[in-house]
Amino acid sequence: MAPLTRSVEDTVATLPDAVDPLALSLNENPFSPLPTVRSALISAIDSANRYPEFLPERLRRLIADRIGMAENQVVIGPGATGVAMQLLHAVTEPGDRMVMGTPTFDGYPIFAQMARLQPVMVPLDEHGHHDLDALADAAVDAKVVVLCRPHNPTGTLESAPAVERFLAAVPRDTIVMLDEAYIEFVAPAFRLDAASLIRKYPNVLVLRTFSKAYGLAGLRIGYGFGSADLTEKLWRMQLPFGMDSTSLVAVAASYDAERQLQRRIRVIAAERRYLRMRLRAMGVYVTEGHANFVYLPPAGTPWQDVFDPAGMRVRHYKDGGVRITVGDRWSTRAVLAAVAAGR
Known part of the structure; x- marks a missing residue:
């Protein structure tokens, strides 16, 4: 897994910055349109x-x-x-x-x-x-x-x-x-x-x-x-x-620009796997997702109390679950930091 993580970090570093790394509620692509x-x-x-x-x-x-x-x-x-x-x-x-x-x-x-x-x-x-x-x-x-x-x-x-x-x-x-x-x-x-x-x-x-x-x-x-x-x-x-x-x-x-597009998709999918892996390592249950977001079912501590104090805009559901858009590596670190501080 480590080689994959390093490769993703190297690739993300070459891509445009996310416009708002804390806006993780709408499943937007974190990167600006391709140059062409x-x-x-x-x-x-x-x-x-x-x-x-x-x-x-x-x-x-x-x-x-x-x-x-x-x-x-x-x-x-x-x-x-x-x-x-x-x-x-x-x-x-x-x-x-x-x-x-x-x-x-x-x-x-x-x-x-x-x-x-x-x-x-x-x-x-x-x-x-x-x-x-x-x-x-x-x-x-x-x-x-x-x-x-x-x-x-x-x-x-x-x-x-x-x-x-x-x-x-x-x-x-x-x-x-x-x-x-x-x-x-x-x-x-x-x-x-x-x-x-x-x-x-x-x-x-x-x-x-x-x-x-x-x-x-x-x-x-x-x-x-x-x-x-x-x-x-x-x-x-x-x-x-x-x-x-x-x-x-x-x-x-x-x-x-299909080749460049596929490269971005691979980056986002790898970032999704990385975020899921790190959350599970912290004892958080994460569904086995296949999109550009992760979903956390209801937990002991309300997720709103975890992400709201960190200023993160994620999608909360009535049953207590939360959906988090996969962003760039900066966004991933912000999510992990919020979970670590709030649980």
């Missing part, structure tokens, strides 16, 4: 007086080509959250049930409220995983069910066979939102074959984003893909002129 992406964005400012495309056809085509999907199977939105709302507007009516695990991404209960849906909260199991049997049972009379993989906030992964059994148990007229916002941080061996899944289960919509691994949270670029019948319904909900004119430029430049 930044240059492309600066150049795009000269066209800011012009409207973007009426509908983001070119961005849709670029992403579809990249992920190996037909163009009409891809939808675009202002972040994955925008795509989620397009789905709810397209397939639900007020009063329909929307099923999700709890705790979950903060947005999903809000989206249910905005669409005037009835949220159905299914508790996670004691290890921070979805209770897939209970989730499938609740989905029987629901219009939408959410499956996050990795899960937010615990970072846990359901196995591919378990996901298959879950999808087979969900009625075909219930839409499954498969949220893969953190997929780039998952080791390739543990990723789902999403393209195969949507061929087999046309009621599945996969959500992804450029906000996390790509570090473009401020530009609000997300996408979804699924069966053509499903995505056609969402495309009808596409807001005219709804995507920033820099979106296409930023995505194209990010794809061109």
